[in-house]
Amino acid sequence: MRNLAYRLNMLQRCSMSDEEREGHDKKLITVEVINEDDGHEGEVQTHPSELVRAVVEKAYHEVIKRGPQPGDRIRCVGSGEDVLKYAEVPIGIYVASHCHSHQWLFAGQTGGA
Amino acid sequence: MTAERPTPVDAEVAAATLHCHLEALWCTGRPERLGWRRWYIDPMAVAVEIPARRADGSTEPYLIRLGAKYYDAFPPTVEFVRDDGMRARQGTRWFPLISDVPWFGLHDAYTYPDGSVGQLVCFSVSAEYYLSNHTPEPQMKWSQGRHRVAATLNRLAEVLQHPFYKGPSGLAA
Numbered sequence: 075m076r077n078l079a080y081r082l083n084m085l086q087r088c089s090m091s092d093e094e095r096e097g098h099d100k101k102l103i104t105v106e107v108i109n110e111d112d113g114h115e116g117e118v119q120t121h122p123s124e125l126v127r128a129v130v131e132k133a134y135h136e137v138i139k140r141g142p143q144p145g146d147r148i149r150c151v152g153s154g155e156d157v158l159k160y161a162e163v164p165i166g167i168y169v170a171s172h173c174h175s176h177q178w179l180f181a182g183q184t185g186g187a
Numbered sequence: 188m189t190a191e192r193p194t195p196v197d198a199e200v201a202a203a204t205l206h207c208h209l210e211a212l213w214c215t216g217r218p219e220r221l222g223w224r225r226w227y228i229d230p231m232a233v234a235v236e237i238p239a240r241r242a243d244g245s246t247e248p249y250l251i252r253l254g255a256k257y258y259d260a261f262p263p264t265v266e267f268v269r270d271d272g273m274r275a276r277q278g279t280r281w282f283p284l285i286s287d288v289p290w291f292g293l294h295d296a297y298t299y300p301d302g303s304v305g306q307l308v309c310f311s312v313s314a315e316y317y318l319s320n321h322t323p324e325p326q327m328k329w330s331q332g333r334h335r336v337a338a339t340l341n342r343l344a345e346v347l348q349h350p351f352y353k354g355p356s357g358l359a360a
Contacts, residue, residue: 113212113337140333143326182334184290184342185327186310 103165105129107137110181122166126157129165138180145183151175193257193317202230205255205263208335209233221344231255235340239283239347247355249283251343257314262329263336265313266306274306278357285346286353312339
């Protein structure tokens with residue numbers, strides 16, 4: 075159940091020479107996005123200089139397929155930390171220093187107690 | 188504001204929908220990576236084993252029965268059970284201690300509006316939450332299409348981890 079961006083990127087890679095492909099892949103960072111509300115998964119690919127905030131927006135648009143809502147939680151698999159704590163950090167630095175798994179969990183607000 | 192209460196849906200459709208959503212979730216491979224296992228009890232119910240993990244890394248498995256009675260107009264029914272399928276009771280190894288989750292509560296003997304007494308796994312992705320007359324904010328409310336049984340299982344797996352999971356509520360079998 076991969077998303078459109080992932081499939082397009084794979085098609086783009088196929089039309090490149092080996093050298094071009096190596097350079098292309100080095101430039102991109104892939105984040106796996108898991109929608110905990112419905113179980114769907116997808117990927118977003120982005121350049122290391124992109125801010126985490128922009129990658130989150132891209133993940134909502136391409137994988138979660140809805141806009142952000144109050145109370146949404148986005149956590150890094152492994153550390154469990156709130157991804158948005160690092161909203162203004164470039165994604166390249168963020169995954170190298172804080173979220174080695176490259177996996178994010180999206181969950182809408184939950185009520186109870 | 189009056190709480191919207193679940194009413195049973197067509198049993199055949201409910202069973203097929205729950206089955207389909209569980210199959211789709213298992214096909215991602217994530218449940219197996221997390222150590223979840225499932226058994227179909229009957230067409231309307233499935234048992235899922237989720238390993239709970241303490242701060243020291245040790246794990247204990249818990250069994251949760253999910254029922255399709257209101258699915259997926261409302262979430263599945265949710266109940267912690269023993270290995271013989273009976274309701275888990277506080278003070279046994281089948282009933283976990285979970286604390287400090289602002290959006291989750293586990294009650295051993297809750298009196299429902301109809302006078303019945305039973306377990307209440309209190310979060311907005313269980314049918315019992317709505318049967319006990321809770322009124323969630325619009326963004327918390329179960330939404331057919333947006334939510335699936337994955338929401339229920341993912342949140343249960345989350346609260347069964349450190350720092351929320353404190354161990355079994357007792358040693359009795």
